Amino acid sequence: MGRQKAVAKDLLANIPDSVDAQSAPTQPKPKTKRIKKAQPKAIQHAHSFSVQSFENQNELADKKRETLEDQAEATIKAQNDAEEKAESAEAIRKVLEAQKKEAEEKMSQAQKELQDALATKEAEVKAADEKGYNEGVADVAADYEKQVK
Template sequence: MGLKKAVVDDLLADIPNVTIVQSPSSQSLPKPKPKRLKKAQAKETAIQHADSFAMQAFDIKKELVNKTKEAASLLKIVNKAEAKMKTLMDQAKLAKQAQEEADEKAGAAEAVAKVLEVEKKEAEAKTAEAQAELIVALATKEAEIKAADEKAFAEEAADVKEDYKKQVKQDEEDKVSKDAILEKTTSDVPIAEKSID
């Protein structure tokens, strides 16, 4: 018991600001022998080392628990970041697909617009050609109508002229016939007058 008390006293002596109070019984203890003192010091050193290792192990375990918690927290953050990155990548992929589809539609619309432009130019050319043909046809028809009108007018004029000649001739014949009747009637009058007389 005295040895243990000595070891404890030595351990307490190493701790700063600790005052060791000696009990009256401990004062009467004999001083340990040097050989025993060496063994006690060796034990004390071993105990100190073991205690130091135990404290270090406790501190290391405590630090390991803290590091484990920190690692778990960081792992959660990394997982959240990865999930967010995956979502953003999916959104980027969808946006890229939408852009590609929009580009395809724009390309198709541009191709359709080019085809429609070509068709419009062809229709304009056909319209211009049809208008030219119509103008020529109208001019030809107008010339035909004019020629037909002139011919009909000439024929009508000839008919009128012929009718006029016939009328004049008829009139002349009628006049001659009237004159003849008148002369005959005049020449008969005196006979009638004579007969009346």
């Protein structure tokens, strides 16, 4: 961890008696001023970085929340649209079902009227045939009687 701090007694013990002995100091002077000035800046930078990191995390969380909210809104809108389309399709199906039933009833009524008209025509044709046949038989009988007399 580096060297130990110099204590005042050690400093006094190392002071040489003559000027010649001072040529080679045993311990260099500690540079505490630089360390003291650097520490607040380092702490300030670390704090600034920490605050910036916290703000970035908050911004990211806000953006994620906004994105999730937007996705939720889009999902709800899509679900509502799908439900409206399903309801519209159901209403259209009911209308078409009613129209189909009405058309089937009209077709059934038309078939019944057609069968009645056909039966009436058949009866008229049969009556006309019988009348024509009877008239023809009567004419032939009358002609025969004329010939026989």
